[in-house]
Amino acid sequence: MSSSSNTTAPVASIEVKDVDFNYGKSTSLKDINLTIHRNEVTAFIGPSGCGKSTLLRCFNRMNDFIPGARVVRGGIWIEGVEIHSPDVDGVELRRKIGMVFQKSNPFPRSIYENVAYGPRILGEKRKDVLDAVVEKSLRGAALWDEVKDRLNESAFGLSGGQQQRLCIARTTAVDPSIILMDEPCSALDPIATAKVEELILALKENYTIVIVTHNMQQATRVSDRTAFFYLGELVEYDFTQKMFSTPSQVKTEEYISGRFG
Amino acid sequence: MQTPHILRDFDQAISTLRAEVISMAAKSRHNLERAIRALLERNPELANAVIADDDEVDDLERRIDHLGMEILVRFHPVATDLRLVVSSMKISMNLERISDHATNIAKRAKKISANPELQDVTLIEPLYALADHLLLDAISAYSDRNATLGASLHARDKELDRMHHEANATFGKRIEQGAGRSEDYLHLILIVRSLERVGDLATNIGEDAVFLDAAKDLRHESNREL
Numbered sequence: 001m002s003s004s005s006n007t008t009a010p011v012a013s014i015e016v017k018d019v020d021f022n023y024g025k026s027t028s029l030k031d032i033n034l035t036i037h038r039n040e041v042t043a044f045i046g047p048s049g050c051g052k053s054t055l056l057r058c059f060n061r062m063n064d065f066i067p068g069a070r071v072v073r074g075g076i077w078i079e080g081v082e083i084h085s086p087d088v089d090g091v092e093l094r095r096k097i098g099m100v101f102q103k104s105n106p107f108p109r110s111i112y113e114n115v116a117y118g119p120r121i122l123g124e125k126r127k128d129v130l131d132a133v134v135e136k137s138l139r140g141a142a143l144w145d146e147v148k149d150r151l152n153e154s155a156f157g158l159s160g161g162q163q164q165r166l167c168i169a170r171t172t173a174v175d176p177s178i179i180l181m182d183e184p185c186s187a188l189d190p191i192a193t194a195k196v197e198e199l200i201l202a203l204k205e206n207y208t209i210v211i212v213t214h215n216m217q218q219a220t221r222v223s224d225r226t227a228f229f230y231l232g233e234l235v236e237y238d239f240t241q242k243m244f245s246t247p248s249q250v251k252t253e254e255y256i257s258g259r260f261g
Numbered sequence: 262m263q264t265p266h267i268l269r270d271f272d273q274a275i276s277t278l279r280a281e282v283i284s285m286a287a288k289s290r291h292n293l294e295r296a297i298r299a300l301l302e303r304n305p306e307l308a309n310a311v312i313a314d315d316d317e318v319d320d321l322e323r324r325i326d327h328l329g330m331e332i333l334v335r336f337h338p339v340a341t342d343l344r345l346v347v348s349s350m351k352i353s354m355n356l357e358r359i360s361d362h363a364t365n366i367a368k369r370a371k372k373i374s375a376n377p378e379l380q381d382v383t384l385i386e387p388l389y390a391l392a393d394h395l396l397l398d399a400i401s402a403y404s405d406r407n408a409t410l411g412a413s414l415h416a417r418d419k420e421l422d423r424m425h426h427e428a429n430a431t432f433g434k435r436i437e438q439g440a441g442r443s444e445d446y447l448h449l450i451l452i453v454r455s456l457e458r459v460g461d462l463a464t465n466i467g468e469d470a471v472f473l474d475a476a477k478d479l480r481h482e483s484n485r486e487l
Contacts, residue, residue, distance in 0.1 A: 216337070216339065217337055220339075244339045244340060245339070245340060245343070245344075245476065246340065246476040247340055253340050253341060254264050256339050256340060257266070257338065257339050257340050257341065257342050258266050258267045258268065258271065258336075259264040259265065259266050259267070260264070260267065
């Protein structure tokens, strides 16, 4: 699948080819083609109901849990493997592709246990290994200094912004290669938002990140490329700088400059 | 842009900004026209009016900057809207300088008019005509979003440069000949230089209009194709 077999490292992390997606009989995504590049932040923007979150949820097959929801045409390749092929296990896929949601959703456990949960599920029992993973993940999420003295306290005692960064730490603890974020800052205040955005920029060194956002400024601040969706179609996909300065499509310009509807 | 913005305030702010730039352009051009007329018609009162009215242009420059900043802060414009704000602020700076040149010309016109009539003053006319034409086209390129017209100014300004050199040589020769009006000829040399600068500033405005319409930065480019 990877188009550039002669290059040393494939730049594509996710390849979407000719994808149509249905919820029951209604089509939510039509003929989607795009390549998500490795170690980049890609933003999905578009009005509510345009299909951006649906596509995000296709990447880790979260839509499998919705009756009647499925990719009816085309395919999605993640690091060269078509994710709907029978030998791909959904659970293993979701380990490789972490997800952070709009509302932070820590488990009703301690800060430590939230981060250690994933590695434990994967069979890790050694205390010293778990300690190291927890510290590394919390440091990676820029949260360690704030919580290192209260690791055994409930995660619910953290602020909204800290909870969201804890969820990011929990995601990275199982060593995924891709992190999907569905409006991760929409419930956060501007300071907490800035910290998460700073974190996103730091994380892209090691992860490929796809973020759905309704905040255009956020897309311009954190993403390398932006995809604009409208009524289930991908209208334009380009470098963020280009999209927000000289978009090619009139529809994109209208949407990003607030001349819409 | 045809489709109205969701926020009516935004559309209003953008149209006010454009209107202020166009009004400032009209004032600067009018100042230049009156300064030249004060010189040709030996009219010190008209020259005084030009000098006094420069304040209005300065006020407009401040207003446009303020309005542009407000739009940036309140609405975070992008794409064409962002380019309109940025180009408007830059154009107002160029227009303010043009009005300054008009003031300089008016001041020199007063001094020349205090002396007996000097026939060579009429040599300024064709230079002014071309500088004014370039300025008018630069403003039209902005107001009509005409990148082609805006991009044409650079090449046309070369003719003004050539005329500038020619006039300089003529006036310089008069000074060398010791015709007894060295000071007036020096004023004329500096007036011609102001007009040459107006051509440069009109070219800058043309480049800003290209940036607005076609999102291309032609400054300092040898290849000036759109």
